[in-house]
Amino acid sequence: MKLTGNTILMTGGGSGIGQALAHRLHEAGNTVIVAGRRKDALESAIAGRPNMHALTLDIESAEGIADFSDRLLKAYPDLNVVINNAGIMRFEDLTKAHDLTDAEATITTNLLGPIRLINALTDHLVKQQDAVIINVTSGLAFVPLTTTPTYNATKAAIHSYTIALREVLKGKVEVIELAPPAVQTGLTPGQETRPGYQPLDEFSDEVMALLSQQPTPPEILVERVRFLRFAEANGQFDDTLVKLNAFAAQARNG
Template identity: 45%
Template structure:
């Protein structure tokens, strides 16, 4: 993906990785439009970044997605990048009955949301000289955290979807890239300064370097071992990784 001269729409752009990349890409001279459900947060971010635009969007609502897509194309006809970043990460315990409402909300937000947002924009993107679809998956797409089982599953599914869509778009001007973050110190779980979490500025810096290439997957060095999770040894790696989190739990702020 080229890093300048784009018109970029970012879902979940009011905090964490979404805001970090929005501000970094804005500083590079791109027209950035962020979205979220809360107008006050959108106004706060755009006020801090003059020239950045915003649009209200609820990624769990198909009507909201369709309305936002129509508005985006009308207001920003050069729109050529969508960064599907909106999501949330609750803890769960699938050794017990699953909270069905939470599961449906998580799947609708983290998986159907990106699918629907991209679907609403894809025909417009095909009319652009160059376009890029970005998905935020996770290192957990490759090695799940057992205590975030449904979240991890949505990210694995999104990774699979990106693979298929990339292939289907291979003869068009639309590129598909997947950003797979490690544990980054943001409010997705709880911003704690835990030394195991990657500082957000470091993640943004390394991600921009990788994003500037044509790499289908944008990953930082710290997760390469987990990305290369070998099939025959998958269970051993998974067990060791999750046992380390049992022994030294992720802080939740609770």
């Protein structure tokens, strides 16, 4: 991936990892479009930044994504990089029957949303120079947090989908997976300052350094996520599962 001179779409760009990386990419010399549900958050993210733009996107709606892609390509026909970052994380209790509203919303946002958006933009991207799709997954795609089972499952599914997409678009569109560790963002209540989670600026610095490598790695893995990504391959899955969930419980309750 070239790091400058792109026209980049960042979904979920109004806060957290999406906003931080959108700012870094903008500072690197790219035109950046941030997209999300909340217009006020998007406008705040682009304030004072020429060549940074905002478009509202209802990632839960098939019709909304179709409308968004039409508006996007009409306004920014040079679009060549799509970063699927929008996502939600909800806690669930699997020990008893419970309302599945959160699980269904998680699947729609985290899994169907990126699939629908990629489908809407593929015909355009394959015609572009230096075209790239980056799908944001999670370290929890590889070792699950038991309190967020549907979130983990959607990220594992996007990991698999990304592998298939990379293979079929080889030579046409570069396909990259970004798997963050636990980062200090607003993804869940209190997470912005949670001890033991990676500071957002530190994470963003590391991601940009990895993206600048030539060739760009197909998986962007900061140091803190590598123990999850390779736990099974290293024969440490069971131990990592126990330690991860103990750490997460202590961090939330500490």
